[in-house]
Amino acid sequence: MDNRMVYFDQQQRLSLQSGIALPAAQSLLQLAGQQAVASTLIAIPKPASLLAELERAYSQGYEQHASTEFELQGIAVAGSGDPLLHLDLLAEVIPAFKAQRHGVPVTLVTYGLVAPAEAEVLCQQLLALEVEKLEVYLPAANPPAYQQAVQPKQLGFAEVCQFIHTAAEAGLPVSCFAYAPVKQVSELRGLAKELGAREFLLIGS
Structure with a gap:
């Protein structure tokens, strides 16, 4: 697994680097005390490379221990940037991943700093992408x-x-x-x- 694009977060959940655009002074990785992880991540990952790393992680047994669907952590999109500022990447990666791995939940980890005039349209876009959860x-x-x-x-x-x-x-x-x-x-x-x-x-x- 290439930890420059895909890593395990503090909840031991498989997480993707989404880019480096941020609405705040520090990334959530830095605030979590994971500066070492943040410093290794590729600034602008390519969708095809992310998908390849996700498939590699699952083929190597990520989540094989889960006995029920309620134990599935799925994947999180987070990284050194905010995924809500990288919708172009989400639009390529999430549908392709879901086509490969049916039923795996996708979580976005975000600051949630969205202008009120844009919030409703953005939420509809996330629903269309079948995002299961926002943190x-x-x-x-x-x-x-x-x-x-x-x-x-x-x-x-x-x-x-x-x-x-x-x-x-x-x-x-x-x-x-x-x-x-x-x-x-x-x-x-x-x-x-x-x-x-x-x-x-x-x-x-």
Whole structure:
């Protein structure tokens, strides 16, 4: 497996490098303390190369231990960039992967910093691509704390909250997450639920 394009995240889930475009100061890999992984990833992977690495991982036994469909982790699209800023790559990789591997769930790991005017159309595109799940980074429960934690280049707390709500309303299963340690966990769980997310995950706790 070429770990310059495909790697295992903190949940031991097979993850794809999506590119390097970011809406915030740091990649989620960096925030997770995985700078070493981030530094090895190819900046702009080719769809055909990603598909070849995914097929290699599955042919070598990734997920063979799963006894039921509920144990299947599937793949995540994340990497050193934000997958929502690499829709051209998603549009090539996801349908081709699903044609090869029927029933394998696809998750996008994202900041969710999407302009409200674009959110509904984007969610419909993700539904058309048969994305099974969104994991949206939500490390703070108010605008000042969010600004400090994320340092967004554009948009902010209001927009990520609106995107979570729009995605949930569109029928996309949404989870919110943060990396431990984080303050106000109970407030974050409450906010995530209020916005329509199915759960709030504290990773690394």
